[in-house]
Amino acid sequence: MTRLTHGDIQAGRLSAVELAGNFADVAPPLDRQQALLAAQRCFYCYDAPCTVACPTGIDIPSFIKRISTDNLKGAATDILSANILGGSCARVCPTEILCEGSCVRNKDDEKPVQIGALQRYATDWIYRDGVQLFTRAASTGQRVAVVGAGPAGLSCAHALARQGVDVVIFEAQAKSGGLNEYGIAAYKVPEFAQAEVSWLLSIGGISVEHGRELGRNLALADLQAQFDAVFLGLGLGSVNALGVPGEHLEGVRNAVDFIAELRQSSDLSRLPVGRRVVVIGGGNTAIDAAIQSRRLGAEEVTLVYRRGAQSMGATVLEQAFARDEGVRLLHWARPVEIQGVDGAVSAIEFAYTVPGPDGRPVDTGERVTLPADSLLKAIGQTFDPISGPALKGGRIAVDTQFRTSIPKVWAGGDCVGGKTDLTVQSVEDGKRAAASIHLLLSRN
């Protein structure tokens, strides 16, 4: 393939075989023997720290005990009754800062119990065999609208459907799953998001209307009028701009759009990727975009972050993974200008920074210019405000029961923001909101 001096964004940098390998399951499943060995490492702690660390409170020692006795149905029920998206969380959770990070076996250089892998082992068969673990109560005739078929909305919908509530989910995209379908690196959840969604919906009582977007062809007021309650699981719709000259140039795009396109691609050999890619940002989206660029065949990928490694949103493990994949991490540098040739990006100029007196980065006066064919922006997403509910910190304000300022309207997930912007937190939000909604409906 001929190397271009600028604007070198091309498809087919790797063979189909190489691509298939690069985007296969990054953490293959445990077989029974591996799972039993891993399960035997669990001390079966009392009042276990791992469970405390799980935002959805999965009883981890209990499900691992059940794995060790081949009671996989019991193990899966433990997991999925606390976290209905336990299958994807087993794959995408940053366990190193949650359950596995709290495992008491971490002491003295020991490795934690492989909780994420075991959770996957305990649940994989459910989706494969289409086993229904939960029963839906007789229909109550009550109707709830859920806006957004991401983790928060799906979690809320399933919990209400179990109680006999009829749920209609309105989703702007063509597929359900939210970030699991559009925003997570492909090799973390290959072929999984839709299998999980269809299993979740198989409980019955939930219908999904795709292509319905609040403010476009859907009005909150109509939902309030037509349904007994409304849950908003809208996610984050906008991406922060860098605010530097040259952002309009060809080859500059949002990392989330790049990932979504990749996730929806049916033929990765036809997906263009830059020869020299620069990713700006420090979170998991930045890491996912950088690694996937490498795995598509980019020659050089540099991830640039304006602060130090310890301030990055991506965990230490994710950062190490990126380095292992050949991604160069450049800390303490902020973009000042995107340079272009013939309307396409050719290089990005950065100002070196150091921690200022308050810890914020301040320029040192030195500059560095990185040649680039492609710039992926991943400096955070923001909530697209909607009219109606009161906001707090740019997101929807909710109380401890996830009620918004509007009666009979609840919200959860990334659109309310909370302790973390993690899938597992969104699932918990949806679950709690559903409990609150059910409480109200059962009083009616």
Add this chain to the structure above:
Amino acid sequence: MADLSSNFVGIRSPNPFWLASAPPTDKAYNVNRAFEAGWGGVVWKTLGMDPPVVNVSSRYGAVKLNGQRIAGLNNIELITDRPLALNLEEIMEVKRLWPDRAMIVSLMVPCDEASWKYILPMVEDTGADAVELNFGCPHGMSERGMGSAVGQVPEYVEMVARWVKQHSKLPCIVKLTPNITDVRTSARAAFRGGADAVSLINTINSITTVDLDLMAPTPTVDGKGTHGGYCGPAVRPIALNMVAEIARDQQTYRKPISGIGGIGTWRDAAEFMALGCGTVQVCTAAMHYGFRIVDDMIDGLNNWMDSKGYARLDDFVGMAVPNVTDWQFLNMAYDIKARIDQDKCVKCGLCHIACEDTAHQAITKEKDGIRFFEVIDEECVGCNLCMHVCPIDNCITMERVDEGGYRNWTTHPNNPMSTPA
């Protein structure tokens, strides 16, 4: 370098590690390999009268425990299924090849004097060092009035031992079955009959597992199962106790014992020997890992004896026997308390929940609202449970807190049978 050589009732072997009468000692091929690996002796797999027995397919069942593939092993194999003459020929050939190794021949023939009188001279002719009477095999042969069917009747044990001593000059070891109420009765009978030594334990009646799909015990033979003989690490504590009971019994005190039952390491062997065993016999561990395990048994025992200053086996054989006593003589003034090393504690909470649910509510779970495990001395009775459940080595230890003294149950005021001190 300690001297590991053994002279057990006249049977000499370069080390006290023998392979027990079992599949590993069924024929010359295996036994030659065992001697090449360094085993001190073998007890050849039990010979019987011709025609030979027939064995079934599917013979072993195993108990797995937390990753240990064979925590216990069960078998339903019978005695040798090869012709008597072939076995005798091979025994002679192997003994000639390995004159310094102990060759003991296990025997099981019907409970009549003629049978024993018939087989013993043939065994003597092989040049074997001794015979071991198989009065223990609990499956199959016992249905035919042999094996444990003999071992369970002390009068028979004594009678057969006497026949053997009458009709043979060879040292006679009687192998005892654990499937009885009091093993001392059998041991006393064996020695009354003139046996030179006893060996124990043979296998324990067992059903390994039940196949819940077939609804049949394992190992399953075409849908049916039968009880087998249990051995391996799981039976070791039972064997140790039976050995100790014989070693400290007044009627059999300090009589020669060859220890058997779940021995797989030099440490296991040393424990049996400390309770009075002059030699030890191994089977399951060899069947699990091959004959090479004897290498570390020899090396490890040697190093341990050197570290303790024991020059020969007799320096420590039986040393623990005087410390095996009746419960009533244990010191009630002795008092220990659990101590949790907070630097080692990983805060798993297992000590707390074990003590809280099943013992004495003597371990806290928090301090000032923070997860913290600490012993409440006033409640701790020193039972050791927390120390055993703790997954971290030496994190929980037991500390002696009494001020000395000795008092036991025999003089305790709560004992209705107490005798005034």
